[in-house]
Amino acid sequence: MTNKGLVVDYRALDEHQQVDTCSRCHARRFPVSLNDRYDHSFLDGFMPELVDEGFYYADGQMLDEVFNYGSFLQAKMYAKGVVCTTCHDSHTLKLRRPGNLLCASCHQPDPPTFAYPTLKAKNYDSRDHHFHKDDSIGAECVNCHIPPTTYMVNDPRHDHSFLIPRPDLSLQWGAPNACAKAGCHPDQEKKAATEYNQWLVEAMGKWYGVEWKNRPSITGIMTMARRGDPVAQIPLSQVISDPEKPAIVRATSAELLGQYGGSSLALVIQQLLDASPLVRVGAVCGLATLPNSQKPKLLDSIRKEVQKARSIP
Numbered sequence: 001m002t003n004k005g006l007v008v009d010y011r012a013l014d015e016h017q018q019v020d021t022c023s024r025c026h027a028r029r030f031p032v033s034l035n036d037r038y039d040h041s042f043l044d045g046f047m048p049e050l051v052d053e054g055f056y057y058a059d060g061q062m063l064d065e066v067f068n069y070g071s072f073l074q075a076k077m078y079a080k081g082v083v084c085t086t087c088h089d090s091h092t093l094k095l096r097r098p099g100n101l102l103c104a105s106c107h108q109p110d111p112p113t114f115a116y117p118t119l120k121a122k123n124y125d126s127r128d129h130h131f132h133k134d135d136s137i138g139a140e141c142v143n144c145h146i147p148p149t150t151y152m153v154n155d156p157r158h159d160h161s162f163l164i165p166r167p168d169l170s171l172q173w174g175a176p177n178a179c180a181k182a183g184c185h186p187d188q189e190k191k192a193a194t195e196y197n198q199w200l201v202e203a204m205g206k207w208y209g210v211e212w213k214n215r216p217s218i219t220g221i222m223t224m225a226r227r228g229d230p231v232a233q234i235p236l237s238q239v240i241s242d243p244e245k246p247a248i249v250r251a252t253s254a255e256l257l258g259q260y261g262g263s264s265l266a267l268v269i270q271q272l273l274d275a276s277p278l279v280r281v282g283a284v285c286g287l288a289t290l291p292n293s294q295k296p297k298l299l300d301s302i303r304k305e306v307q308k309a310r311s312i313p
């Protein structure tokens with residue numbers, strides 16, 4: 001293909017950089033530079049909202065209208081190289097396939113493991129997976145895994161974190177879950193939230209056994225950290241140091257860890273050298289409470305560290 005002289009050469013981008021080109025507009029973010037350029041990194045021009053209170057629930061689901069970027073960064077699919085244009089045609093913006101067929105193009109008994117080696121061979125578009133009547137709203141992948149919330153009366157937005165519904169965590173920590181979205185189970189909606197979620201937990205138990213409850217979640221850690229509870233200090237440090245966790249979650253943890261001061265600050269400072277620019281930004285936010293008088297000394301030592309790491313004389 002000939003080079004058409006476009007500002008962005010998509011052939012030169014990796015998957016995450018490709019997502020960044022959509023995210024300039026499809027992110028809840030604020031500008032940090034007057035000189036934003038499409039051929040520069042998204043984070044050179046913008047600061048996205050982290051998984052913060054008021055914007056996201058503690059488990060990472062969208063609370064306020066945060067658009068798609070911050071959510072999708074948390075998704076396992078993002079980590080495995082799925083990009084926005086895998087599902088959305090970049091010119092028509094239409095979904096590449098309708099309904100469950102879109103998801104079943106990868107999540108099926110004969111999955112494209114040549115492109116995504118960790119995909120499980122399994123028929124998800126079946127009652128064995130979703131336990132709802134065929135063709136009902138409870139049988140649509142979207143309603144359980146990327147559920148919509150309507151903002152400003154007429155503005156439906158789908159939660160691109162692609163989480164797995166967890167009514168047990170709703171019971172324990174209060175974050176919502178897709179199964180309890182309005183309109184799903186009208187009979188149960190008359191009950192108190194606790195009873196409704198209990199009913200959901202029992203249904204999940206019948207269908208999925210016990211393993212589903214062991215799937216790791218940041219809900220408890222983040223809820224406690226947001227309250228400033230010292231119990232969250234060690235788990236937050238573990239999240240920060242876990243390369244398997246999404247960068248935006250690690251960044252949020254660095255931001256939250258700063259509030260504890262003392263020895264926690266050493267770990268936050270260390271993140272100023274992290275390979276992910278988002279984690280570095282999270283660390284800067286985490287150091288906001290540091291007295292101004294200490295900042296120049298700190299920055300000087302970081303500068304020395306960076307020079308050492310890059311072996312610049």
Ligand code: HEC
Nearest residue numbers: 018019021022023024025026084085088089090092093094
């Ligand atoms: C220059 C800003 C900008 C960029 C870059 C951009 N979009 Fe959009 N996009 C918009 C606006 C504005 C809308 C309409 C408002 C909305 O729905 O959020 C929109 C709407 C959409 C919609 C919804 C269409 C519909 O029918 O409701 C999709 C899907 C979408 N964009 C995907 C993408 C993808 C994928 C990329 C990257 C390949 C991208 N956009 C890049 C600004 C942008």
Ligand code: HEC
Nearest residue numbers: 076077080082086102103105106116118119141142145162
């Ligand atoms: C292009 C292939 C592709 C398409 C299309 C796709 N997925 Fe995925 N999905 C993946 C991959 C790869 C993973 C990661 C699998 C793994 O490592 O466990 C994944 C993981 C998931 C997970 C597990 C998340 C977790 O935290 O464990 C869910 C849920 C999911 N996808 C739902 C969907 C839904 C819903 C759709 C349709 C809207 C969809 N996927 C479309 C490739 C795809």
Ligand code: HEC
Nearest residue numbers: 100103104107120124125130138139140141144164208212
């Ligand atoms: C009624 C809600 C519901 C619907 C509809 C639904 N899922 Fe799920 N999905 C779940 C639940 C609950 C789990 C967790 C199950 C477990 O832990 O065994 C899950 C887990 C998953 C996982 C991750 C677990 C794994 O096996 O790797 C993927 C991927 C997934 N679903 C894809 C899909 C796709 C694709 C569709 C549509 C064809 C779909 N789901 C429809 C509720 C649903």
Ligand code: HEC
Nearest residue numbers: 019022026068069072082083084086087142156157158160
């Ligand atoms: C795995 C498939 C998948 C991926 C990847 C994906 N989306 Fe979506 N997206 C959907 C589905 C499904 C909808 C719901 C559309 C509908 O029902 O018409 C949607 C809806 C949207 C909408 C319409 C507004 C809304 O939230 O409902 C926008 C804008 C959008 N996506 C942008 C993006 C951007 C930007 C990315 C990358 C950061 C992205 N999407 C990644 C499947 C995906």
